[in-house]
Amino acid sequence: MDRFVYLDNSATTPVKPEVLEVMLPYLQTEYGNPSSIYKKAASAEAAVREARKQVAEALHAEPNEIFFTACGTEADNWAIKGAAYANQHKGKHLITTQIEHHAVLHTMEYLEKQGFSVTYLPVDAEGLVSPESLKEAIREDTILISVMMANNEIGTVEPIRELAAIAAEKKILFHTDAVQAIGSLPVDVKELGVSMLSLSAHKFGGPKGVGALYIKKGTKIDTFMHGGAQERGRRGGTENVAGVAGLGKAITLATQKLEAKTERIMALREKLIEGILQSIPDVRLNGHRTKRLPGNVNCCFRYIEGEALLLRLDAKGVAASSGSACTSGSLDPSHVLLALGLPHEIAHGSLRLSIGEQNTEADVEHVLSVLPDIVKTLRAMSPLYSE
Numbered sequence: 001m002d003r004f005v006y007l008d009n010s011a012t013t014p015v016k017p018e019v020l021e022v023m024l025p026y027l028q029t030e031y032g033n034p035s036s037i038y039k040k041a042a043s044a045e046a047a048v049r050e051a052r053k054q055v056a057e058a059l060h061a062e063p064n065e066i067f068f069t070a071c072g073t074e075a076d077n078w079a080i081k082g083a084a085y086a087n088q089h090k091g092k093h094l095i096t097t098q099i100e101h102h103a104v105l106h107t108m109e110y111l112e113k114q115g116f117s118v119t120y121l122p123v124d125a126e127g128l129v130s131p132e133s134l135k136e137a138i139r140e141d142t143i144l145i146s147v148m149m150a151n152n153e154i155g156t157v158e159p160i161r162e163l164a165a166i167a168a169e170k171k172i173l174f175h176t177d178a179v180q181a182i183g184s185l186p187v188d189v190k191e192l193g194v195s196m197l198s199l200s201a202h203k204f205g206g207p208k209g210v211g212a213l214y215i216k217k218g219t220k221i222d223t224f225m226h227g228g229a230q231e232r233g234r235r236g237g238t239e240n241v242a243g244v245a246g247l248g249k250a251i252t253l254a255t256q257k258l259e260a261k262t263e264r265i266m267a268l269r270e271k272l273i274e275g276i277l278q279s280i281p282d283v284r285l286n287g288h289r290t291k292r293l294p295g296n297v298n299c300c301f302r303y304i305e306g307e308a309l310l311l312r313l314d315a316k317g318v319a320a321s322s323g324s325a326c327t328s329g330s331l332d333p334s335h336v337l338l339a340l341g342l343p344h345e346i347a348h349g350s351l352r353l354s355i356g357e358q359n360t361e362a363d364v365e366h367v368l369s370v371l372p373d374i375v376k377t378l379r380a381m382s383p384l385y386s387e
């Protein structure tokens with residue numbers, strides 16, 4: 001069987017043909033440096049300007065509030081370190097959650113070593129952060145709160161508007177990692193009330209190696225990448241012109257007809273969830289049943305290892321992930337699943353299937369036709385399992 005089913009869209013997505021098309025000229029004939037003043041460079045400068053406008057429109061921001069970065073990870077690093085250092089005279093306390101992406105968690109851990117103190121908010125069994133727990137964690141010296149918009153492993157969507165309102169009331173900066181949200185949820189920075197928001201092109205049909213940080217006008221934040229005068233002097237480095245142009249096109253496409261698109265994806269998700277729960281015993285669906293990314297399915301299969309499951313799915317042409325892509329290769333169970341209160345032995349047997357725009361009903365049916373047998377075979381080999 002030659003069928004290939006890509007269900008790892010939370011790890012990365014294929015570049016859309018229309019996106020590639022707008023990128024190509026800047027890798028070929030339009031190679032000028034956007035900072036140069038001669039005519040040859042004008043098209044590159046215009047491409048970056050157009051992309052900034054496209055990102056601003058998608059987020060309901062102003063173009064001068066959009067700063068291009070090398071990736072989502074850089075946007076998170078910049079937001080958190082930049083805001084921490086620029087505001088440390090007011091206090092050195094930061095708040096985040098236990099389920100953030102490592103781009104946020106490891107940045108917070110680094111800042112702890114630099115003398116900041118960090119509160120890691122717990123989540124409930126579905127992965128939700130409670131506004132009450134945020135209120136209780138806020139101190140006189142709190143300068144920054146960072147909570148992700150949607151979790152990359154379990155898909156839980158956090159109540160960002162409510163959390164950001166609590167921060168605003170106390171005049172504390174609020175950052176959200178919206179890398180998983182763009183193209184899956186409506187994202188309006190004004191309505192959300194956030195001071196900073198991170199995104200990454202390759203998670204919504206754009207190229208790898210380019211992201212952006214929204215910084216609300218007036219937000220105090222240090223420069224992260226020191227160098228030339230690019231990005232209004234706040235992020236040095238010659239622009240990734242092709243990548244930036246691709247990001248602009250990708251965010252426009254990803255946010256168009258969002259409702260119709262996510263409705264279709266959600267129907268595939270429901271079919272997949274129902275199919276798994278009905279055909280396989282001892283399965284737990286992780287994350288919130290409804291407050292979840294339209295394309296996210298994350299399950300724990302008792303008595304088996306996630307890695308073994310992935311290898312057998314791969315042999316059947318299914319690309320999926322266990323825990324988060326960044327931790328596969330390590331045997332530590334996912335910090336997100338542990339934060340839900342799952343014991344280690346269950347957190348090890350997790351599978352994430354993330355559905356994207358290119359997936360079809362036939363893809364879901366293929367997974368449902370191979371997964372029950374794989375689970376059965378692996379359980380038959382497990383010393384922990386008895387029927």
Ligand SMILES: *Cc1c(COP(=O)(O)O)cnc(C)c1O
Binds near residue numbers: 073101179180200209
């Ligand atoms: C993928 C991802 C990132 C990192 O983005 P890169 O562009 O790959 O560096 C950060 N946060 C979340 C939630 C992600 O899913």
